[in-house]
Amino acid sequence: MNLFQSITSALDNALAKDPTAVVFGEDVAFGGVFRCTVGLRDKYGKDRVFNTPLCEQGIVGFGIGIAVTGATAIAEIQFADYIFPAFDQIVNEAAKYRYRSGDLFNCGNLTIRAPWGCVGHGALYHSQSPEAFFAHCPGIKVVIPRSPLQAKGLLLSCIEDKNPCIFFEPKILYRAAVEQVPVEPYNIPLSQAEVLQTGSDVTMVAWGTQVHVIKEVAAMAQEKLGVSCEVIDLRTILPWDTETVCKSVAKTGRLLISHEAPLTGGFASEISSTVQEECFLNLEAPISRVCGYDTPFPHIFEPFYIPDKWKCYDALRKMINY
């Protein structure tokens, strides 16, 4: 299955297992603009898979309402760039519901899915990676898969998790990534990073599409510099697996973090800060962050903007030679 098919499979499992589950968003009824919800309406009926009008704030607010009564709400925001009208609902309402009601009420049954990340031609409003904005908000969980196999397990975990979750799906991988994915439901635990490749010299951390970039960089480093890299996919951005990352850095002494979002205030700054607190004496070189520029996501300049493997390789080399 490719990524969008694995999402459909996950939603199919969720709707089958949980009779209160509903899927809604803009254009989900016919299958969605990325085909993530194809066939679900025919299978589960139009009262469980339905379209909403063009109103992100309304979609999320509505989703919170459904979740509070105990039904499972799976909302789709058509592009992560459009999530901002709903930002108030997510940050002020969804994230704080349990806390402010002293656990009397909660909207844990809410999951918000949104296509995320650069896609080659998205320009300003179809390429953003807003995970850093939400990482600053206690009360929600932010999850980003790197592949179809991961996506299905993580999405099912988000849906079953008793906290409101935001699930960002790398849109460039929707068709590009293909893997063998089981048809039955399975879960991948949240807040656990995965070490994809063990190494001894440098730790590299990324999530979503960028994981594939750093895997390539790890191969390049091994081949050209004889450097052994440990590659970690963070998977859950909030709450993130500090233990795995810090243990790894304690072993290698060098850390490179990479993401598409702009450098200033990006999630790499949080990881960097925590790691230097925990592993200060283990560090051999300053922590390197290879991220997007501090500009809005450009239209014509995109190939220069994204942190591609050459930029990461260059940063890695500088770290090794520090």
Added chain:
Amino acid sequence: MHKMLLAALSRVLQAPAVSGKVAFRVMVASRNYGDFASEATFEIKKCDLHRLEEGPGTTAVMTREEGLQYYKTMQTIRRMELKSDQLYKQKIIRGFCHLYDGQEACCVGLEAAIKPTDHVITAYRAHGFTYTRGVPVREILAELTGRKGGCAKGKGGSMHMYTKNFYGGNGIVGAQVPLGAGIALACKYFGKNEICLALYGDGAANQGQIFETYNMAALWKLPCIFICENNRYGMGTSVERAAASTDYYKRGYFIPGLRVDGMDILCVREAAKFAADYCRSGKGPLVMELQTYRYHGHSMSDPGISYRTREEIQEVRSKSDPITLLKDRMVNNNLASVEELKEIDVAVRKEIEEAAQFATTDPEPPLEELGHHIYFNEPPFEVRGPNQWIKYKSVS
């Protein structure tokens, strides 16, 4: 003998549907066979009204010059959009491209009713307005291809085109409407008798910020005309499936509204004139719904036929195409000849070809400009790049 000839002429010329007054003018002007009428009067559809005692009239006068200018402008926009379609399919234009063909009467009609000092803001289907607000075709096409000769220096693309008194070109649905109200407030504040047209689509009409804006505009009596370009489909969703009420002109509730036939340029012009006068007189905002249609899909990645039938598109093209309607009116009322309009077509085609040539050969903006114009600042500062060793200067 002369009198008999004139009498015969007047009988012949009275055959097309033209009011009695005009026949006189036609007759006088047609003393020589080759001449055309200088103007004609046309019947236009009555507008549905909401909270208005009376609306725009049911007749419109159009002079020959006006007609030719509208024709040329609409044809330019049509050909420009079709050229963009072609360039997109050749992958010379990338990214997103939302085409305006079918809706030309809206932008040309609106521009005809307002002044260049008035202000316009719209959403992403903006190429038509960019042209009517004064950006030459070559700069529009160059912006689409991302070259430095483009109106936003190649950094904006299809959805972000701007010029004097035209504020774009906005990607996020509905976000431009509160901006429009702000512009209207500035108009009122500066007291130069200017108004603002804030346009949005039938999909955006369901966004919360639109209703917030209606409230502010009505409360403070802002000179803002809210114009809903209802092309019946919000991306792929038909209006019946998205809106509890498809009477978009009534959605302002406490704001008076008009529903206008958006395929008839004269209807749009008269309604816009009426609305502009209303706003300029200080009575507050108005909502206008233009019923129009787009031939292309929502964007270039949408074939446009999965949610509507080819027959429907064909029917609109044959019965209500704005350019054809104008052409028929002009020819039938002796305001222009078929040959003359054909000449305009040829000239337009040539202009578009040249513009496309420019757009494909102009160089892209230089890499140094990546960091420019983020902020307004006196000393240039450095923009951090992907890692601590790459920095770009930001100058503005």
